[in-house]
Amino acid sequence: MEIFLVVLIVALAAGWLFRRIRRSVRHPVCSGCGGCSRAGSRSAPVRPPAGRSHTRPEALEPPADGKDLPSRKEMSYNGGQ
């Protein structure tokens, strides 16, 4: 009985971890190490209950060609001031 319980707990933990790893490969999220408050915010877009909000950040992908963006003058940032 005891060994069955231990094996069950370990199997549950391992299974949950496996799912978690698989999910994080697809949608890497801050897994809650405390550095930010956005843990898990990449969850699927679900409509929130009335009066509540739900956030869905969208990926800001780097340019596909991987090349540098065009060089620009500093002036364009501050309008030549």
Next chain:
Amino acid sequence: MKATIALAGNPNSGKTTLFNALTGARQHVGNYPGVTVETKEGVCASGGDELRIVDLPGTYSLTAYSLEEIVTRDFLTGRKPDVVVDVVDASNLERNLYLTVQFLEMGLPLVLCLNMVDAARNRGIDVDAHRLSELLGVEVVPAVARTGKGKEELLGAAVRKVRASSAREPLVISYGNDLDEALGDMEALIRSRAFLPGAGPARWVALKFLEEDAEILKQGEASDPAAAALLRETAARVATHLARTLDIEPEALISDQRYGYIHALLREGVVRRQHEENRMYVSDRIDRFLTHRLLGPLVMLAVVMGLYRFMFTYSERPVEWVEAIFAWLGRLASAHLPAGMLRSLVVSGVIDGVGGVLSFVPLILLMFFGIALLEDSGYLARVAYMLDRVFRIFGLHGNSVMAFIVAGGIAGGCAVPGVMAARTLRSPRERLATLLTVPFMNCGAKLPVFAVLIAAFFAEARETVMLTITLISWAGALLAAKLLRSTVIRGPATPFVMELPPYRVPTLRGLLIHTWERTWQYIKKAGTVILAIAIVLWAMMTFPALSDSHYERFERERAVIPASASTERAGELEAVGRAEAEAALRYSVAGRIGGALERVTRWAGFDWRTNIALLGGFGAKEVVVSTLGTAYSLGEVDPAESGGLAERLAANPEWNRAVAWSLIIFTIFYAPCSVTVVCIVREAGSWKWGAFSVLFNTAVAFALAVLVYQAGVALGAG
């Protein structure tokens, strides 16, 4: 009615604060630019209307200079929101309107949110919203997003704009004879050929060709190469003419003319100043001291040192209390569960493993409070400003500083948002160098590892050791960046412009929310990911169990100890029990893996237990502490009666200061946790860089750990 409202504006103009106020979300808000690097969506209801609110990254312009600008522009032209709420900082109107003018030139349905009117009033700046509205031809709503003032009026204005749904004529600014003539020709061509209809009005597309906007040029080439060639020819002709006659590029002239338009507009009674424009404000006065070339860095070190002192001093007692709670739980479990595997799992795996991580909650909480204080006051932006000079020497960009700070520059961040923050860098090479060095910072997960080792071996100089750890991680990251930028990712440096926000007195509510949100994430992670890993690692440290012949050997050893009630006999029995527990651990899967690595890691002073802990740390860095807790607990005859992990390490003859320093160095630099690696892969666009980050970091970490350990042994610390 359903509608999409996009929140756009300059960095640090309060878009995310407004987003949170409108949607009730708790997105992270920082008193420095570049906090939002991705679009976020929320829903809010207003008078029966369902409004989808989209928070866009802050931009100064709509050029293709940085990824945030491209994303914002693509969203506005591609997704076509029903209304754009342009959030402008009322105390910085001239610069903020530069973006507004571009929105108007694009003909977007616009509502202007005049944010932070209270701060502007405090600075003696009074903005006439009504007059501004008349001149721009858009509704202007004064607001204070921080307190929610003006929120309802803003939503009302946005809904009115959606309902009106009348197409807005794009604003036409005169750019001078030379440009206007060329623009006229280009517009005619664009209209006649229906060239890039989705990119914006014809005049806007023509302006982008004059500005040599790479994105629009690329789209144009793909859509109609012949028309694109004609437009480029006209743009080149104008550029040559301007260079010859005015010694200026079209892009700079366009920018000058826009500012001229804004300046003229503001002189029409929009802004009244009680003080002269060049007045030194309180923030400027503080900055003269805090960002001083010599004093600034000294103050910065003192602030960080003070933060660590605060953290260690006030967390000492609460950490002891939490440890005592877990020790009590261990005794309780031992008393109620029969001796066997289940008790071992609960006491050594769960309580000693996860308890080791959770006992540092008070320390983590105080650390996050301190960081929230620095962040909300605006001091972190100054740190970025001061470190920019240093970063340039090592081939990194000023924007990399913010990524480093977010990742744990002052211990306690997270590498994942740090890696994401690198998106604000425009040069892929600088971005890559940042991505690969950001994990060297001391995230909140590494903090318990350092805290255990400091408590065990450096209790008399806690904050000094913590500051040294911080400086080592920064020095290592910068040197690694220099190495990478001069070898595998060579390339020119790009300029950096950063706006320093005014100092603000943080609100207690804001500080408590920031602190609690981060601390809760730490607790949640300990109760989920760390717990699961601790259980799996416990099984790996328990199975396969010793064979019967092994147990018989230890029984024989016990049998030969003479039967008496002396303490000598009890000591001998305990020694046999400890040898049996150690043999069982070494026989397990984890023991065998750790033992196989020991031949190499001995050079750095790591035994097989540390090896298992460090391997587990690849899943999440807190696992180093939980695994050491379990490993040393399993090695005890009666784990429930032993002290905390720090006490166990301090009492273990195999541990000393040289080993502790070696482990600290290795933890700072070795492979990032798995989630960070996945993020690096996604951001860099290749698994190659993820693998590089694991191998490069581990190689650097091991070389440094060996160096430190061998030097420590030579100096008598081992």
